[in-house]
Amino acid sequence: MNRYRIPGRGRVDHDAPVSFTFDGKSYQGLRGDTVASALLANGVHLMGRSFKYHRPRGAVTAGSEEPNALIGTSRGPGRFEPNTRATMQELRQGLVTESQNKWPRLSFDIGAVNDRAYMLFSAGFYYKTFMWPRSFWDKVYEPFIRAAAGLGKSPSEEDPDTYASRYLHTDVLVVGAGPAGIAAAHSAALAGARVVLVDENSEMGGSILSDPSVRVDKAGSWTWLASRLAELRALGVRMMTRTTAIGYYHQNMVALCERLTDHLDDLPQDAPRERMWRVRAQQVILAQGALEKPLVFDGNDRPGVMLAGAAQTYLNRYGVRVGDNVAVLTSHDSAWYAAFDLADAGSRIAAIIDTRDDLRADLANAAATRGIRVLKGHTATGTKGRLRIASVRVNPVAGGRVGKPAKIACDALLMSGGWTPSLHLFSHTKGSLAWDADSKTFLPDHKTEACQIAGAGRGLWGYEAALVDGNAAGMAAVKAMGLTISEGRFEVEGDRPGTGSSQKELPTDRSAGKAKAFVDFQNDVTAKDLRLAVREGMRSIEHVKRYTTNGMATDQGKMSNINGLMIAADALGKEPPQVGLTTFRPPYTPTSFGAFAGYMRGETFQLTRKTPIDGWAEAHGAAFEPVAQWRRAWYFPQPGEDMHAAVARECRATRASVGIFDASTLGKIEVAGPDAVEFMNRMYTNPWTKLGIGRCRYGLLLGEDGFIRDDGVIGRMSPDLFHVTTTTGGAARVLNMMEDYLQTEWPDLNVWLTSTTEQWATIALNGPNARKVLEPLVDGLDLSGAAFPHMSVAECSVAGLPARLFRLSFTGELGFEINVPARHGLTLWNALMESGKAYDICPYGTETMHVLRAEKGYIIVGQDTDGTVTPQDAGLTWAIGKKKPDFxxxxxxxxxxxxxxxxxxxxxxxxxxxxxxxxxxxxxxxxxxxxxxxxxxxxxxxxxxxxxxxxxxxxxxxxxxxxxxxxxxxxxxxxxxxxxxxxxxxxxxxxxxxxx
Amino acid sequence: MLLINCPYCEETLPELEFAYAGEAHIDRPADPSALTDEEWRDFLFIRTNARGTHFERWRHIGCGRFFNAARDTVSDRFLTTYKAGQPRPDLKEAAE
Amino acid sequence: MNMQEHDFATAPVQIKELADLVRFSLRVRPEHRADMAAALAMELPQKVGDRAGFATGETLCLGPDEWLILTTEPAALVDAAREAYARLPHSLTEISDREITLRLTGPQVLDLLATGCPRDIEALAEGRAVRTVFDSATVVLWRDGPAEFRMDIWRSFAPHVRSLLAQAEAELIAGL
CATH class of the missing domain: 2.40.30.110 (Aminomethyltransferase beta-barrel domains)
Incomplete structure (x- = not known):
């Protein structure tokens, strides 16, 4: 049994021990624990070192906003992940974890020398220090910064996991499954809406999970929670845990990252590790609650100092007391309840130190009943203890004067500087915030999306208020969709309402310049740094942020933003709303690259188009090259040949006898209708009116700006039908351009375009023996030079297949292009290979095609042209129909x-x-x-x-x-x-x- | 990712089914040869680049049709969409 | 690509390539739609996404002037169209080989499609069909039943789409 675990308490499974290691040492926790709760149960508060000063740090929260307790986790090769929050990582059997930013070990770290040089590492340190001499930059400064920068170490092996993605459409998406979110989902579902309810935690309930003493509708809050969740399930609500809404985009699209396997002991086969959901909702309800703020005072980062709400969560949800002798420092009523719960669970409460002068009588009485010492109107001015807090220094404050200090021994210090509504997602939508002077916090104001904000997210406090507000938000959401539902009622006993005051850094009797009063724990930004930034000329909150790094890195200022603003505003002599907040940007919490990539890796990294001959080419050892979206056979090396030798052989064989080439990727467009010739005259530079049936012509296509866009051979199949070919890469573009003119400029023309690129497999046969290879296979056509001259086209049968046969050449040799229905492409290829055996027929790839055409001076659009080349520039004026009035x-x-x-x-x-x-x-x-x-x-x-x-x-x-x-x-x-x-x-x- | 209403399909669908096609209501002159170099230059290259309401063209992969849209370039919101060939709509009406 | 067929009842989805179908693309002005339909002895639905059956096949309206025709009697169709051409100018192009068709069925077929289709497939009514996208490929998606779809994919895009579908199928079998 763990020293700090209370038997039977919490939502962990006391009969299911789970073993894991932290920095090489084995520990035991319980099923349902996070790494942080399990370490705290073992009395371990020291979980990491800070980024800049390498100061020892412990978990300060119990949730995703954790700035300190970042760990590396691993489960075998390729499955190491840095910067995992110990407060979110659930225990699994055999989980291996390690602390970060320490060397040689967590309890003794060389880099902590930075801490003693604190005065040198103040705001703007990088800008000031690495200025000169210039020659030092490459050899000294940059390597130093690169070595010191970055949280954790990057994984270096390929990630063996798979990642998934899914689209989801719903009526109502509820983000956050605390009391407000559950109430909202319930009323929306009762009204008949399709509802999705998501929560980033491993189970739903939000703050209810940390407050079992409250009673709702005559039942204990956990009983109420279980039955309400069952009801939601029965109503068909899609409920997703371990699912973080990371970004809120236009028109109610919300991205969710669902973590599927990180908590499992064994990895199921083929299960993705994470799944990115792209949700489109008619209505979004944001019920993300509020985040507790730290208090800013010297030594507020020592292991053992944590948020009061976090301690309450560790106690009630995980059955872990965070200390034996706990002091509480607060400016909000909520911390008192944490003190009471801990006292009732057997910890000694050393004192409740409240910064406020006026205390609620019921709270004071409850403290007195428990024999807890209360210090009102006090400040904290320092902490002591190596690697763990041992005492806190407190002083009375009267009339703005800080009185004499007293020392209070403790092994944990709970702090609460009030609560900040979690409005990150709301801010992604550019929704505006309004400063509420009473609560000294920003509340949601003007909305840009169809969304509701419910509960603590808009500054409400207490369970009844959250439930009622959530219910109302659900009603408002469905009302916007034309559904109605009557108001829900909630009977809450033992509610824990509260208010508080917001603070800048706490007053001190010591030199403020020497105080290490942290505002941003992850970036080691202190109150002094913020004031210095203002003194050195930073006026905008955005500049203060960048100069000090306050609010950057993985927690993105979840805890530090408001405290930072209060201090910066004070230094600027302005009201907080005049200074404003920095911008919250997605993702809400760090998200793996894998989740963003989804299926786009390996074989499906990007779309790759393949021809009917692709399999044959692969089986015959072709090297491939990407051409637009296609993969094309590049050359066919024989054993011992490099590319140069293979291409030289392919060129020789084609010029000497016959070569065969897969041209199926060429774009093909059927231009059909009574006005086909008129349309061709308007689109292409060439004249088409006199082109005979069964004849072909090289066609040149310009943009309206006169530059070459595409080219290809075009055959006239009948008076009203042209078989147009385009370049491989230009096929879709050309068809789009033609459709554009047809639909919007010349809708009067009776002509229609159909892409037949994939209807036909196209095989080119080139070389002096090409006719001899083809002739025996052709039925219904005389292939002689007189009957079927260069630039002819005809329908006939080739190898028993219906074919469109072109006589044309992109090599300068006698050439044919045979089009057959695509399903028969390989059949034709094999027939030609067989027929060509007697002539040593040689398959060639795109490289040989390029060489042969270059020898003839045939251009490739996009290689010899670049979008700024005119027909004159390319020497193609002969292709322009000069008599045409327009094209x-x-x-x-x-x-x-x-x-x-x-x-x-x-x-x-x-x-x-x-x-x-x-x-x-x-x-x-x-x-x-x-x-x-x-x-x-x-x-x-x-x-x-x-x-x-x-x-x-x-x-x-x-x-x-x-x-x-x-x-x-x-x-x-x-x-x-x-x-x-x-x-x-x-x-x-x-x-x-x-x-x- | 935006939602776009296709005026031909009469459905509001994800942006991934659509392709942008430049500014709307720029008609190709009936007789380009009658235009001065300056007029032709303006037709080819000069665009409004509006801050605010912008009339533009999109193409729907689904039905293959080009159509027109009015979109606010500041809020990135579609005000309305309408068929090719139709005149610019009265946006006061569309806003309601 | 090795596509497994699961004929046991518990398979979340089944993916099967259909035998070669005969397809035509018909383009005709909207004002000639009704006359053309009469000339071809088939219904040409007016609304994009609507389908209609006829004696030897099925038609689908893909755009205001575009219909996809599946038929088992191509010669008759071509003859009837040729007959009407002078009166009702149009384009009728055979595209049988342009696409391959997959039949997608099973209790989790909507989840399968939701891995790549951004559109709300659940809202696609039975008996309708739309041209849409699956990942980066343009496809025509037919809904034949509550959990029964067909997907027409341009031939060269098929290996990519089938590979994605196979990954999604494995994921659905894994059940997470």
Whole structure:
């Protein structure tokens, strides 16, 4: 039995011990414990070291706002996670945990020397210290900062867990399952709404879990809770625990992160670790309660000092007394109840020290009954104790003067500086906050979303108030959806209402400059730092935050914001609402990258499209490259071949005999209707009216700005039907552009567009023997050069399959493209491979395709063009139908910028020494000019060219078309390359081969 | 993630089913060759970039239609959506 | 991708690829819809997402001027359309091979779809169908029953979608 555990008390299972380790030492806790509650049950308060000063720290809260007790957790290889809050991590068998920011060990830490140099590490330390000398930056300062910065250590192994995501649509989403949230969910569900109720804790109930003495509707609060939750379940409410609402986005979309396995002893097979829910609700009810504020005084961070509400939770929910001799320091009534519960559970209450002069009589009487010493109108001015509090120094305050100190021995000090409504999610929506002068806190004001805020989240205190308000919020939510429900009634006995006053740092009789009175525990920001920041000129609260780091890091100021504001406002001599709050941003609590990634990892990292031939290519050892969303066969290396050798072989085989290529990724659009030819005339630069049935033409598509957008071969199947092909990457874009013009500019045209990219598998056959391979498979078509010349198209049968057969070439060789219904793509491929055996048919990939087309000077849109290249620039003026009155982009071709001289134009390049150029390399005219040199263009394509025996390149160069034969220079790291400007057609300039 | 009402499907659906398509009510001139360079430049490039109510086009993947929307660029809220070809709506009415 | 078929009753979902179907995309002006429907002897529903059956198939309105037609008699459809073309200009394009169709059923099929569909699938009425997205793929989703769907996926997107569905199926079997 743990020293501080009360047998039978709390919601933990006293018959189910759970073993775990902390910094290598074994401990035992109970099922239902968190790491923090289990350590406290063992009397361990020291759980970590602080970030900057490496001060010893213990758990200060019992919830997700915990700034101190951050631990590393692990369960085997790849499953280490830093910065887990010990107050949230549930115990599981064999859980391994470790403290952070300590070396060599938690109880003795070298870095704590920073603490003794406190005066040096004040606000703006980084800005002031690492200024000079400049040469120190790379070698000294940056390594130092990087080594010191960051909380915990990053995991270095691949995460073996999986993560899930899900969309969810509901009528009402209730965030927070405390009394207000449960009441809201209940009334909304009774009215017939679809309700989702979520809570970040392992069980629902919120503050009820820490207050079993209260009675609701004539039952103990826990009995009431159990029956109400059962009722919600019966009403069909979707209830999710361990689920944090991390962000609240437009139009009531709330992101939830559900933790599924971290609490389980054994990992179930295939279960995701976490799931991200994207919830869309008609109405959102925020019932997130309030967060207790610490008091700011010297030594308020010593292990054993914690929030009074946290101690009450440890006692009532986990059956753990946080100390034997407990002092209570408060400015709010709520801490008194914690003192009473602890006293009743057997701890000695050393004193209740209240900063206020006027105390509630009933509370004072209850303290007197228990024999508790009460000090009203007091301040705390220091604590003592190594690694754990041993005493607190208190002084009376009268008329603004701090009187003589007294020492009160204690092994725990509970503090309460009042409560801050938890309005982080509300703030995500840009909902405005209004300062409430009475409670000295911000309350929700103007709403931007369809949401309700209920309970302590809007400053209400006590169970009856929360229940009634939650009920009303549920009613308001369903009313907005046209549902009604009568008001619920609650009978609460032994309620624990309360009020308090809000504080800046507590007054002291000592030098305020030496006080280590922490405001932000996680970032080690003190009251002195905030005042210094204001003295040094920070006026905006946002500047104060960045200068001091107050409110940063994993807790994002959940505990420190209001205290920081009170102090900064005091230093500025302004009222808090004039100073304002810093902005809360998602996520509410730290969220794993895995939860954001969801299924987007490994095979499904991103969408990858595959052709019908993809499986064959994979089985035949293809290397693949991504092209737009597709993966395409890049080259087919044979044993022992590298890419260079494989591509050279594929090029040779195609030029010498025949090559086969999977062109299925080409975009295909069926343009059909009586106005098809008119539409084509308006979209493409080329003239289409006279294109014969069964003939094809290279089509060039511009944007309205006159720059090349896409190209492809287009066949006329019938008077009213064009088979348009686009580039692989341009398919969706081109169809969208065409639809746009058709729907919004020319809705009068009788023409329709249908994407057939995936209807057809397309296989290209190129090389002098292409006809010989294809001919035996073709039925119903004469393939001879006379009957079916270059740039023809016909419907026929290939290998017994219905086909659209094109005679065209992107290689300069005799070429065909055979389209068959996609399901038959592989059948056709196999038939062609079989037929091509006699001609040593060679499958080739995209790289060989690129080389062969470059040898012919055929451009690739997006490689040799970049969105600023006109048809003139690319040498494609022959593709423009000059007699046409209009087409997309025509008017722009006369824009002054586009007809000016000196535009970058596409040319060929041959190096003088036969070296290969690098794609993207910049080109200059005079290599001896001073830097920075005037760059006149760049290399767009460059390949080793086996056919010609030397490398070739294409480039865009200013005024290039008028510089034929001139020499340009390409400065590279290894020296300057010299190249001659040539035509872009390097191979078979007269096109004899493709006419074969 | 926004919700957008498609005026053709008459359904309010998640933004992921839609694609943005630039400012609305910019008609392609019937005879571009009749325009001066300046007029053509304005048609091509000059946009209102409104702070506040912005008339813009979207396309719904579901029905494939381009349509118009008025959206407040400050609050990122849709004020209304309407079919392509319809005139700018009276937003006072739409707000109610 | 290895897709398991669970024919035991406890499987949360079942995923099955349907045998090749014959599909056409019909585009015709809304004002010609009724006449075109008469010419083709089938109903062409007016409202996006509505479906109608006819003697040898089924039609679905995908857009104001777009219908998907499933038929077992393609030749008859093509002939009837050709007959009407001069009077009722339109486009009828065969797209049988463009998509593959998965049949998705089982008690947790809504959860399965909710892993990738941002739209409220529960609100999709039985007997309707919509073009929507699953993850980053455009799909046509048909609701045939309370827990019975079909999903048409462009062929090249299918490996990605099937891989996602398999992950989601494993997750549903794990039960967390």
């Amino acid at each position: 997309v982009g025509k008017r722009s071709l006369e824009r002054p910028d586009l007809v000016t001289s000196g535009r970058k134009q596409l040319v060929g390049l041959l190096t003088e020494d036969g070296s290969k150029l690098e794609e993207g390399a910049q080109i200059v005219l005079d290599p001896n000019q001073p830097k920075p040199m005037k760059m006149v263009g760049h290399v767009t394509s460059s390949y080793d060219c086996g056919t010609l025996g030397y490398p070739i390149a294409m480039a865009v160069i200013e005024g290039g078309h008028d510089r034929m034969g001139e020499t340009v220079h390409i400065p590279m790291p290894g020296g300057i390359q010299r190249a001659k400007i040539t035509s872009t057609v390097f191979y078979d300039p007269d096109g004899e081969r493709l006419k074969a």
